Amino acid sequence: MSAKKPFTITGESCDVLADIVDSLLIIDGQSPFVWEPRLKKKARAKAIYATLALRGNRLSLDETRDIIESKTRLPSKSREEFREVKNASQVYDQMSSFNPYSLKDFLKAHKLMTLGLGEGGGSFRKSRIGYFDGRISGHYGTRPELIPDMMATLFTWGQEKPSHPVIKSAIFHYHIQLIRPFALGNGRLGRFWQTLILANWKEVFEFLPIEMGFFSDDQLYRFHIETAHLKSSCGDFIEYSLLEVYKSLDFLVKLQEKKPRA
Secondary structure (H helix, E strand, C coil), X not given: CCCCCCCCCCHHHHHHHHHHHHHHHHHHCCCCCCCCHHHHHHHHHHHHHHHHHCCCCCCCHHHHHHHHCCCCCCCCCCHHHHHHHHHHHHHHHCHHHCCCCCHHHHHHHHHHHCCXXXXXXXXXXXXXXXXXXXXXXXXXXXXXXXXXXXXXXXXXXXXXXXXCHHHHHHHHHHHHHXXXXXXXXXXXXXXXXXXXXXXXXXXXXXXXXXXXXXXXXXXXXXXXXXXHXXXXXXXXHHHHHHHHHHHHHHHHHHHHHHCCCC
């Protein structure tokens, strides 16, 4: 994050942001929206299922829910996938304890998210991340020697700049994907951190499974991330991300509209 904004806010983004605010006014209605325990469980399972499926976890939604609720002790497919669910559940359960603009809390969340899944949990990577697509090989993500300063700059920006939390949430999500500060878990943590920033602003977002929107069309999700990389600007990703937030709120809007008026 430099002095020059690495993003632009499109007119469409402003319109969707206004729609999000309008939706929240409907959801809160005459009193703040309160998640029912049954809905909490279903929504949380969907969020964890979706964010892990995006990174290749093969567990079904039902299997994910059973693991979260401790209804099964043995991994149905692999111990690693089982551990991913348990770790993610622990991190999401502790959401309210994290400061979204604390780099220390960011590293703590990563350590919990990747516990028992590999080395380097809670620490920035020390080497390049490589890829091979069958034809060419290369590296992606920020060079490791630049990661500490770039992440510190991102979190300082989050603390000090007055941008709207919904916009900030998308920017953090994207830049975690761009920098890829860890050897593993960058996608999971980026999606979680967007939800965390939103929940820090409005509690209703704590259990809203925005991740399901990203997973429902994962190719579109990856397309917007890659397009932002190519353009060196996350303006398009912000617009896309805000639209997914708005669509995820529609379920709660419909719930409130069904309630009898006083």
